[in-house]
Amino acid sequence: MAKILIPTPLRPYTDKQDAVDASGATVGELLADLTKKHAGLKAHLYNEQGKLRSFVNIYVNDEDIRYLEKEATPVKADDTVSIIPSVAGGVETATAVSPKPRSGEGGLPELTNEEIKRYSRHLIMPEVGVEGQKKLKASKVLCIGAGGLGSPAAMYLAAAGVGTLGIVDFDTVDFSNLQRQILHGTPDVGRSKLSSAKDRLNAINPNVKIETYETALTSENALELFAPYDVILDGTDNFPTRYLVNDACVLLGKPNAYGSIFRFEGQASVFATKDGPCYRCLYPEPPPPGLVPSCAEGGVLGVLPGIIGVIQATETIKLIIGVGEPLVGRFMIYDALKMKFRELKLRKDPDCPVCGTHPTVTTLIDYEQFCGVMPAAPEPAAVNSATEITSVELKQRMDRGDALKIVDVREPNEYQINRIPGSELIPLGDIPKRYAELNKNDEIVVHCKMGGRSAKAADFLRSVGFTKVLNLKGGILDWVEKVDPSQPKY
Amino acid sequence: MSSQTLTITAAVDTAIRLHGQETYPHECCGALVGRDGAATAVVALPNTTDEGPRRRFMVRPSDYQLAERRATELGGELLGFYHSHPDHPARPSQYDLDHAWPTFAYIIVAVASGVAEAMTVWYLQEDRSRFEEGSLNHGKDSHSDPTPAVHG
Numbered sequence: 001m002a003k004i005l006i007p008t009p010l011r012p013y014t015d016k017q018d019a020v021d022a023s024g025a026t027v028g029e030l031l032a033d034l035t036k037k038h039a040g041l042k043a044h045l046y047n048e049q050g051k052l053r054s055f056v057n058i059y060v061n062d063e064d065i066r067y068l069e070k071e072a073t074p075v076k077a078d079d080t081v082s083i084i085p086s087v088a089g090g091v092e093t094a095t096a097v098s099p100k101p102r103s104g105e106g107g108l109p110e111l112t113n114e115e116i117k118r119y120s121r122h123l124i125m126p127e128v129g130v131e132g133q134k135k136l137k138a139s140k141v142l143c144i145g146a147g148g149l150g151s152p153a154a155m156y157l158a159a160a161g162v163g164t165l166g167i168v169d170f171d172t173v174d175f176s177n178l179q180r181q182i183l184h185g186t187p188d189v190g191r192s193k194l195s196s197a198k199d200r201l202n203a204i205n206p207n208v209k210i211e212t213y214e215t216a217l218t219s220e221n222a223l224e225l226f227a228p229y230d231v232i233l234d235g236t237d238n239f240p241t242r243y244l245v246n247d248a249c250v251l252l253g254k255p256n257a258y259g260s261i262f263r264f265e266g267q268a269s270v271f272a273t274k275d276g277p278c279y280r281c282l283y284p285e286p287p288p289p290g291l292v293p294s295c296a297e298g299g300v301l302g303v304l305p306g307i308i309g310v311i312q313a314t315e316t317i318k319l320i321i322g323v324g325e326p327l328v329g330r331f332m333i334y335d336a337l338k339m340k341f342r343e344l345k346l347r348k349d350p351d352c353p354v355c356g357t358h359p360t361v362t363t364l365i366d367y368e369q370f371c372g373v374m375p376a377a378p379e380p381a382a383v384n385s386a387t388e389i390t391s392v393e394l395k396q397r398m399d400r401g402d403a404l405k406i407v408d409v410r411e412p413n414e415y416q417i418n419r420i421p422g423s424e425l426i427p428l429g430d431i432p433k434r435y436a437e438l439n440k441n442d443e444i445v446v447h448c449k450m451g452g453r454s455a456k457a458a459d460f461l462r463s464v465g466f467t468k469v470l471n472l473k474g475g476i477l478d479w480v481e482k483v484d485p486s487q488p489k490y
Numbered sequence: 491m492s493s494q495t496l497t498i499t500a501a502v503d504t505a506i507r508l509h510g511q512e513t514y515p516h517e518c519c520g521a522l523v524g525r526d527g528a529a530t531a532v533v534a535l536p537n538t539t540d541e542g543p544r545r546r547f548m549v550r551p552s553d554y555q556l557a558e559r560r561a562t563e564l565g566g567e568l569l570g571f572y573h574s575h576p577d578h579p580a581r582p583s584q585y586d587l588d589h590a591w592p593t594f595a596y597i598i599v600a601v602a603s604g605v606a607e608a609m610t611v612w613y614l615q616e617d618r619s620r621f622e623e624g625s626l627n628h629g630k631d632s633h634s635d636p637t638p639a640v641h642g
Contacts, residue, residue, distance in 0.1 A: 008558060008568045009591035043618055044592055055589045057551045064551070085554055087571050088539070089586035089596070090517055090546035091578040108584070108620075131619075138584075253542070274541060 002075045004034055005082040013040035027058055028071035030081060045083070048126070055086040108134035109163070115207060119161050132321035133161060137207075139320045142166040142229040144217055144245055146197040148305030149235030149259050149312060151183035156313040157233075158201040158208045162320070165201065166211040166229060169193045176490060180302040217241055219364035222248040231316045233257045235309065237296075239286045240367035246271060246279035247364055250355045255326075257316045259308040264301050264336040266308035269327050269346065270315050272355065276328035281349040286371040297449075304336055387458065389445060389470040391479040398422075405442040408476075409457040410449060418487040420447065420479055428453045431460055440466050447472035447479070449490075496569070496595045496611045497528040497627040505532045506599055507606035510574035514604045516543035519573040521557035522595060523566045529595070532572065533560045546585070547573045570595030577601070580608040582621045590614040595624065 001023050006014050014020050015038075022037065024030035031052075035042040047053050058065045059082040065073045075081060111119070111133060122128040122136075141162050143150045146169040158165055171193050173184045181193075188196040194212040201210050213225060217236075226232055226248050234245045234256055242260070249256040249272035256271040258279065271278045311332065318324045331344040354361040389397075397404060406423040408415055415425045426434050428448070438444060444466060446454040451474055458471045472479065480487045498506075502522070509518040509532075521533040535557065539548035549557070549571065561568040571594060575581075580600040582590075590596065592614050599609045612621040 007554070007591075008561075009593045012593050059551070084551040085549075085591050086551060086589070087519070087549035087554060087591070088547060088589040089519075089573055089583065090539070090541075091575050091583050091585075135584075253545075 001077055002030055002079050002081055004030065005080060007083055007085050009085065010041055010044060010083065013044075014038050025074060026069075026071065027060065027065050027073045027075055027081065030075055031058070031071070048129075048131075055088055057084040057086055058082070059084055109137050110134070111137065115161065118205070118207075122160070127323045128321055132323070135321050136161045136317065137163045139231070140164040140166065140229045141231045141233060141316055141320075142168065142226060143233045143235055144168050144241070145235035145237070146181070146183055146193040147171070147177065147235060147237065148180045148261060148300065149309040150197075150233070151181045152306045152309035153233050153235060153257075153259075153313040153316070154197065154201060155183060155204060156310055157316060158205045158210075160313070160317055161205065162208060162316075164209045164211060164229075166213065166225075167194060167197055168213040168215065168217050168225060169197070170214050170216050180300065180305050182306070217244060219244060219367065222364060223252060226252055226254060229254065231255050231257055231319055233259075233312050233316055235259065235312070239371045242279065243286065243370060244364065244367045247354050247361060250278050250280075251362070251364070255319055257312040257319070259305075259312040261300050261304045261308050263298055264304065266304050266311075266334040266336070267331065268308050268311040268315070268334070269331045270319070273319075273326070273328050275348065276326075277346045277348040278352060278355040280354050281352045282331065282346055284349075284353065288372060297452075301336055304334075307334060307336070387469070387471060388473045390473050391482050394420075394445060394472060394479070395483045403443065405438065405444045407438070407444055407446045407457070408448070409446055409454050410476075414449065414490070417490050418476055418480060420476060423447070428457055431457050435461060435464060435466075438466070441468075443468040443470070445470045445472055448475050450475040450477055493622060494595070494613050494624040495527060495627050496522075496597070496624055498522075498597075499528075499530055500628070502529050502532055503609070503628060505534070506572050506574075506597060506609065509534050509572075510576075510599045510601040510606045511604060513537065513543075513574065514601045515576045517545070517547040517574050517576060519547040519549055519571060521549075521561070521571055522569040522597065523557075523561040523564050524569050525566045527569075529569055530566065531564055533557050544576060568594075570597070572597035572599065574599050574601045574606075577603065580610040582612050586612075587614070587618075587621055590618070590621065592616065592618075596621070597626070 001021050004020050004022050006018050006020060011018060020034060022030045022033040024033050045052060045056050060068060060073055060075060060079055116123065119133050122133050123130055139162050141157055143154050146167050154165055154167060173188045173191050173193055173196055175189055177184060178186060183200050184193065184196045192214065194214050198210045198212055201208060215221060222244055232245060232249050232254055234242065236242050236245060246256060255273045258271050259268045315327050318326055329346050331346050333342045350357050353359060406420055408419060408423040408425045409428040409431065411427050412425060446457045446469060448454040451471060454471050458469045461469045477489055480489050509520060517537055519537050520535045522529040523531040523533060535549050535553045537543050537547045538550045539546040558568050575598055578600065580598040582598060596612045597609060600607045609626060611624040611626045613624050615622055
């Protein structure tokens with residue numbers, strides 16, 4: 001037998017007694033006996049999962065049981081056990097995502113009969129239930145990008161009944177997107193990704209409010225765009241935007257359901273929660289520009305974003321309904337070739353420039369500059385004839401019979417898709433060891449897909465003494481468009 | 491449905507508003523002391539949240555015990571707590587609901603740009619599903635404009 005002191009708000013459940021005797025050898029047993037005697041206490045002390053609510057403090061004499069053995073803390077007959085409320089509250093933030101009530105007096109929105117039927121497989125699971133479904137209905141999620149990751153994530157979030165789904169994108173649907181961006185179909189090619197996405201998501205679930213933002217995400221608009229949302233889902237494919245999303249999430253205290261994909265490998269984590277690390281704790285600095293290729297340059301297995309995007313959606317749903325163990329402080333790496341998941345532990349870095357104890361980044365910065373990416377230069381009015389050649393000029397000179405050595409610096413699999421007649425394949429990575437195969441007296445035209453890699457090849461060749469090197473402006477894509485439309489684009 | 495009523499004196503009304511204005515842009519918090527649905531005194535308490543006081547408040551256990559003791563010393567009971575919502579409406583958040591205790595009266599005062607505005611009172615429903623708004627009954631000499639009291 002030990003004495004349990006009852007705080008004022010719980011006394012109506014103990015016949016107004018401020019102290020109740022209960023039996024048990026541990027705190028857990030004592031509380032079980034207490035709630036058996038006074039059943040009305042249970043809902044206020046324990047949550048739906050049967051765990052003590054976070055704002056219920058149990059003290060044995062003067063010690064908080066959290067620092068003893070929690071509910072297994074032994075209790076002697078002359079000990080005094082106190083139930084002491086933590087009184088807490090505040091306005092909405094999304095550190096532990098608490099969707100705003102959108103209707104009703106301070107509660108969550110009701111579900112319609114149609115919604116009850118639609119979400120029945122959720123409702124019968126105790127971890128989701130009516131309460132969790134209402135939280136989903138009250139929640140707002142912002143997807144950055146309606147591409148590879150954004151497609152499956154947005155579709156599942158819409159199907160799951162997230163109340164408001166925002167999408168930021170400014171691209172149009174291209175044939176090369178269809179291999180993985182399942183929000184969009186063949187008839188959508190040429191449409192804006194946002195209108196295509198909106199149609200698809202409305203078809204999946206007309207109850208979801210789709211907010212579209214046809215704009216590039218910038219340091220100027222990010223905070224305002226993110227502000228109304230509970231969770232931000234990062235489906236971007238470049239470093240400047242990734243750092244921008246991270247920093248804006250940290251500054252606003254909103255969780256970032258992060259994912260990235262490349263070839264056969266994907267990564268996912270949840271950043272910027274209250275106690276968890278952020279993207280900068282993992283990568284304080286971006287890689288040098290050009291070191292890590294994008295999907296457009298390196299390719300990606302079409303199903304890969306399906307897996308990673310759905311992990312992001314899963315984490316988003318868990319954050320909203322508050323169940324399970326979120327992917328916070330853990331960095332998941334998926335290898336599709338080996339079909340293996342690995343997990344790295346991540347710690348919040350106290351010296352992190354944005355989420356550390358003394359942050360140096362307190363507003364959004366210029367992320368293009370931070371990542372060493374030069375802003376797209378305005379198109380020069382004329383081609384620099386000393387270093388560049390256009391596809392039309394190249395064709396004219398080939399037709400004239402000029403002696404030109406055309407070097408394709410792409411990869412062999414790209415060479416199989418299309419090529420300029422008479423060109424020789426020397427992939428960019430092989431140029432330093434194979435340039436001796438080329439004659440310094442020849443006039444050399446280098447090309448790649450769009451002109452980036454071949455510019456590097458041209459610079460290298462000039463650095464080793466080649467004087468007559470021209471870069472094909474716009475690469476083979478420009479050639480196919482202006483000279484030989486019979487060949488495919490990729 | 492009969493809603494609960496909390497009567498507050500002019501002094502309580504003013505004290506809560508001033509506390510909210512003093513701590514703006516942070517949230518203030520404190521205990522309501524009185525008897526039989528009438529709050530006659532407040533106990534201002536420190537906001538000990540570690541989640542950012544602009545959006546959260548937290549009364550630590552030792553201050554809760556202090557509030558209970560003060561209530562007894564003042565010859566009353568602990569009726570509930572008040573807190574401010576800086577630049578947010580005087581409506582309970584989901585976070586408030588998740589952390590609410592039964593039978594307590596929760597007063598929320600909205601403080602917009604440093605000026606206390608609407609004040610409301612809320613009670614947790616028995617099944618914890620939502621808050622129900624109660625009626626806040628002001629003493630006959632209470633006023634809703636806090637400004638004269640600032641320097642007064």
